[in-house]
Amino acid sequence: xxxxxxxxxxxxxxxxxxxxxxxxxxxxxxxxxxxxxxxxxxxxxxxxxxxxxxxxxxxxxxxxxxxxxxxxxxxxxxxxxxxxxxxxxxxxxxxxxxxxxxxxxxxxxxxxxxxxxxxxxxxxxxxxxxxxxxxxxxxxxx
Numbered sequence: 555x556x557x558x559x560x561x562x563x564x565x566x567x568x569x570x571x572x573x574x575x576x577x578x579x580x581x582x583x584x585x586x587x588x589x590x591x592x593x594x595x596x597x598x599x600x601x602x603x604x605x606x607x608x609x610x611x612x613x614x615x616x617x618x619x620x621x622x623x624x625x626x627x628x629x630x631x632x633x634x635x636x637x638x639x640x641x642x643x644x645x646x647x648x649x650x651x652x653x654x655x656x657x658x659x660x661x662x663x664x665x666x667x668x669x670x671x672x673x674x675x676x677x678x679x680x681x682x683x684x685x686x687x688x689x690x691x692x693x694x695x696x
Contacts, residue, residue, distance in 0.1 A: 602681040612672035
């Protein structure tokens with residue numbers, strides 16, 4: 555893998571995982587199905603910022619959709635089987651499968667998922683960051 559210009563600085567140490575995540579995201583961004591929105595939901599939420607990902611999954615039932623978190627990725631899969639008992643005169647709506655992946659930042663939690671009117675909405679929360687200052691003792695040779 556070639557290093558991205560922004561991560562080649564000697565002051566950025568230990569960001570290899572982020573570089574790999576950006577590489578995965580750039581490869582997955584080429585597939586436009588299903589279309590999706592990401593929005594910030596205004597709530598008086600003490601737990602932090604609430605984000606909502608909404609995917610257009612018309613024609614999929616709840617049983618044909620799967621939402622999971624695998625390592626630090628939100629993975630949404632849809633599987634439809636072809637109905638062999640139907641005889642189509644014209645077929646413009648294909649039964650298809652998809653997998654859409656979103657890389658999650660550390661600490662993001664999934665609040666839940668909801669399917670309504672062909673739209674799958676997944677709410678996430680990003681807890682506020684706590685500022686941590688840790689003093690490092692300096693050892694000296696005597």
